[in-house]
Amino acid sequence: MAIESSGGDGGAPSGGARTKARAEAMRPAGGLPDRLVTVFAVAAGMAVANIYYAHPLLTSIASAFGVGSTAAALVVTASTAGYTVGLALLVPLGDTVNRRRLLVALLLVTAVGQAASAAAPTVTALIVLSGLMAVTAVGAPLLVAFAAALARPEQRGRVTGRMLSGVLLGVLLARTGAGLLAQWTGSWRSVFAVAAVGMLVLAALLWRLLPDLEPAERLGYFTLLRSVASVVAQEPLLRLRCLYGFLTFASFSVFWTSAAFLLAEPPYAYGEALIGAFGLLGAAGALAARFMGPLVDRGRDRLASTLLYVANLAAWGLLALDGGHLLVCLVLGVLLLDFGVQGAQVTNLGVLYRLRPEARSRITMAYMSAYFLGGAAGSALSGVVHSAAGWAGVCAAGGGLAALVLVLWAVEQARTPRP
Numbered sequence: 001m002a003i004e005s006s007g008g009d010g011g012a013p014s015g016g017a018r019t020k021a022r023a024e025a026m027r028p029a030g031g032l033p034d035r036l037v038t039v040f041a042v043a044a045g046m047a048v049a050n051i052y053y054a055h056p057l058l059t060s061i062a063s064a065f066g067v068g069s070t071a072a073a074l075v076v077t078a079s080t081a082g083y084t085v086g087l088a089l090l091v092p093l094g095d096t097v098n099r100r101r102l103l104v105a106l107l108l109v110t111a112v113g114q115a116a117s118a119a120a121p122t123v124t125a126l127i128v129l130s131g132l133m134a135v136t137a138v139g140a141p142l143l144v145a146f147a148a149a150l151a152r153p154e155q156r157g158r159v160t161g162r163m164l165s166g167v168l169l170g171v172l173l174a175r176t177g178a179g180l181l182a183q184w185t186g187s188w189r190s191v192f193a194v195a196a197v198g199m200l201v202l203a204a205l206l207w208r209l210l211p212d213l214e215p216a217e218r219l220g221y222f223t224l225l226r227s228v229a230s231v232v233a234q235e236p237l238l239r240l241r242c243l244y245g246f247l248t249f250a251s252f253s254v255f256w257t258s259a260a261f262l263l264a265e266p267p268y269a270y271g272e273a274l275i276g277a278f279g280l281l282g283a284a285g286a287l288a289a290r291f292m293g294p295l296v297d298r299g300r301d302r303l304a305s306t307l308l309y310v311a312n313l314a315a316w317g318l319l320a321l322d323g324g325h326l327l328v329c330l331v332l333g334v335l336l337l338d339f340g341v342q343g344a345q346v347t348n349l350g351v352l353y354r355l356r357p358e359a360r361s362r363i364t365m366a367y368m369s370a371y372f373l374g375g376a377a378g379s380a381l382s383g384v385v386h387s388a389a390g391w392a393g394v395c396a397a398g399g400g401l402a403a404l405v406l407v408l409w410a411v412e413q414a415r416t417p418r419p
Contacts (some may be wrong), residue, residue, distance in 0.1 A: 032151045032159055039209055040147045041163050045170025046202050047139030050110055051079040052171050053195055054130065055256055056179035056276040057188040059264045064188065065123035069261055073383030076257050078127045080376035082134030087141060087369040092224050094142045094361035100210040102142065104203045109136040111199035118192035140167045145364040148353050150211070157297035157350045164349065168342040172282035175256075179276020188272075228362045235355055235363075240412065241348045242367055244305075246374035247405045251312060252341045253378030254398035255319065255334075256282075258386040262394075267325050281331055282338035292343040296350035302413070304347045309406045311340035316399035320392075345371070 032040075054061065054075045062072035093102055113133025120126035144163045151159040178191045232238055259278060263270045295304045318333035352363050378401070385393035 032147060032155065036150075036209075037147060037159055037162055039205075040143050041166025043166075043202060043206055044140040044143040044163055045166040045168075045173070046198060047107065047110075047137060047143070047170070048167050049170040049174035049177075050114060050137040050195055050199070051083050051130075051134045052174035053178040053191050054079065056175045056260050056272050056279075057182055057191060058257075058260045060182060060188045060272060061123065061126070065126075067123050068387070070383045070387045071123060073257055073379060073386075074127050075123075075130050076253075077376055077379045077383070078131035079134040080253070080372055080379050082131035083137060084369055084372045084376055086135040086138040087365055087372060089225075090136070090138050091141050091145075091365035091368065092228050092362050093221070094145055094364075095359060096221075096224055098212065098214055099142060099146050100206065100212050103139050103210065104207050106136045106139055106142075107199045107203035107206070110139075111196045111203070113137075114192045114196035114199065118189045118196065140170070141364045141368045142361065144349070145361040146210075148349075148360050149357070154297065156353060157346075158294060160350050160353065161292060161294075161296075161346045164342060164346045168338065168345070169283050172279040172338065175279035176276040176283075179272040179274070179279075182276075183271055183273040224362075227359075228366055231356065231359055231362050232366050238352055238355065238363060238366060241352055242370035244309075244344065244405055244409065245348055245367055245371040246377075247401050247408075248309075248312060248341055248344050248374070249371045250374035250378035250381070251316070251398045251401035251405070252337065253375040254382040254385075254394060254401065255337060257379045257382035258391070258394045261386055262391055268327075278334060281334040284335060284338075292346045292350075296347055301347050301351050304343065305409060306413075308340045308343040308347065309402070309409050311336050312344070312402040313399065313406055315340060316395060316402050320395040320399065 058069070058072040058075070061067075061075060062069060065072075090102075090106065110133060113129060113136065117126060117129045117133060120129055144160065144167070147159050147163050148156055181191050181194060182188045232242075260275050262268070263275045263278065292304050292308070295301065315333045315337035318329045318336065321329040321333075349364070349367060352367060353360055355363060378398075381397055382394060385397045389396070
């Protein structure tokens with residue numbers, strides 16, 4: 001692929017200016033219609049759900065293969081790690097190839113991976129297949145960046161909020177749907193089979209509905225990957241928000257990876273359907289967080305971030321009280337945790353999308369790679385601390401991560417002059 005020059009002669013616009021002008025020209029005259037935002041958000045939720053279907057099924061998977069909770073949790077860790085690889089290697093292509101074609105191709109390969117997971121003969125095979133499937137299940141960040149590129153500047157925070165609500169709803173409702181389907185059919189394998197069919201249907205719909213737009217600039221693949229590193233190196237705000245995203249999602253994953261084990265044990269002793277239903281609680285918190293987008297649009301991202309990081313830490317205080325099996329504390333903790341994490345995601349990306357309009361896929365890739373790498377680390381940590389120290393260890397790990405985010409944020413605010 002040709003690489004566009006960044007230079008110019010005389011009074012000619014620079015390559016960067018021409019690229020930005022082409023990016024602006026691709027935007028629909030009236031901005032992104034609400035109907036299409038809804039399509040984008042639903043599709044993003046369905047795409048990201050692929051790496052979360054296993055969460056309420058871990059006890060069933062452990063029982064089916066005769067393994068412990070630590071081994072079963074590796075299914076989640078592998079899928080999150082695979083997703084991170086996909087973010088690093090595939091998402092940057094959204095800035096340099098036709099996004100509609102890329103998205104449809106990835107969904108078709110994901111469908112094959114889910115079908116293979118449904119037939120996994122051993123837990124090792126399931127772990128490997130889950131990781132490989134997740135590499136191509138990166139439609140959500142591509143759709144988020146696509147929607148941001150099509151939105152007008154004044155609607156971008158709101159659109160990003162709706163998109164990320166769709167993503168987190170996909171994360172949470174994946175658990176609900178997986179739990180209900182597994183209990184209804186009596187088999188965890190049915191969940192992955194249905195997911196494969198869902199990806200085929202989604203691929204067909206997106207092929208019909210998404211705009212068929214060529215990229216604003218074309219870079220060679222390895223040049224593109226180097227440009228991601230360059231963007232990260234040149235933008236200290238991006239590095240900082242990546243760190244916050246890593247720690248926040250790690251804390252989130254610490255809870256949700258071990259939640260299935262907590263709820264399956266006495267005194268709850270819930271089945272897969274009830275375990276999955278806890279995703280509905282998180283969905284309520286995620287929906288509430290969409291209102292952070294307008295705050296970011298009004299330049300109140302400092303206030304939003306402070307409130308959200310405090311909410312994350314407070315959530316872990318409530319979840320720790322569930323060591324005494326207080327269901328109300330568990331419910332309130334889930335609501336607050338998911339509100340805080342989703343709101344932080346909306347705020348972080350809303351801030352970052354102001355940096356470079358022509359590089360939103362690369363910014364998304366850098367941030368989401370850090371975000372889901374944190375998720376993989378949190379999932380792995382959760383399985384270890386749950387086996388070693390039970391629910392108290394889970395709360396100590398998750399709460400410690402949430403506290404670290406708040407401390408780092410406070411230090412940054414103390415060093416940053418007020419505008």
